[in-house]
Amino acid sequence: MTSDSEDAEYTARVLPGNAQFSAPASLTLLEAALLDGVVLPSSCRNGTCRACMSLLHSGSVRYRIEWPGLSLDEKDDGYILPCVACPTSDVVFEPIGPNRAG
Ligand code: FES
Numbered sequence: 001m002t003s004d005s006e007d008a009e010y011t012a013r014v015l016p017g018n019a020q021f022s023a024p025a026s027l028t029l030l031e032a033a034l035l036d037g038v039v040l041p042s043s044c045r046n047g048t049c050r051a052c053m054s055l056l057h058s059g060s061v062r063y064r065i066e067w068p069g070l071s072l073d074e075k076d077d078g079y080i081l082p083c084v085a086c087p088t089s090d091v092v093f094e095p096i097g098p099n100r101a102g
Pocket residue numbers: 041042043044045046047048049050051052053069081082083084
């Protein structure tokens with residue numbers, strides 16, 4: 001599998017629990033989840049409201065938009081916005097909502 005290809009297809013797992021869906025590199029994690037019938041929190045779907053904010057436990061993503069509504073610190077801490085994040089590897093993430101602790 002070539003990791004940068006738009007044709008690549010990865011596996012995404014949602015914590016807690018074991019919901020799993022196939023996540024093509026060409027779709028955002030939110031789009032891929034919905035296609036597979038996995039319900040994730042979301043609202044704006046354009047990377048501003050942070051309703052979908054999640055902690056990325058493993059894997060990597062790239063963003064469709066230049067500056068998703070995350071601070072640099074949040075990015076460094078591993079937070080992602082699945083509505084605008086496309087996978088670049090298998091990923092495991094945990095939706096935590098807009099009001100993260102700490
Ligand atoms: S749904 Fe609004 S930032 Fe993801």
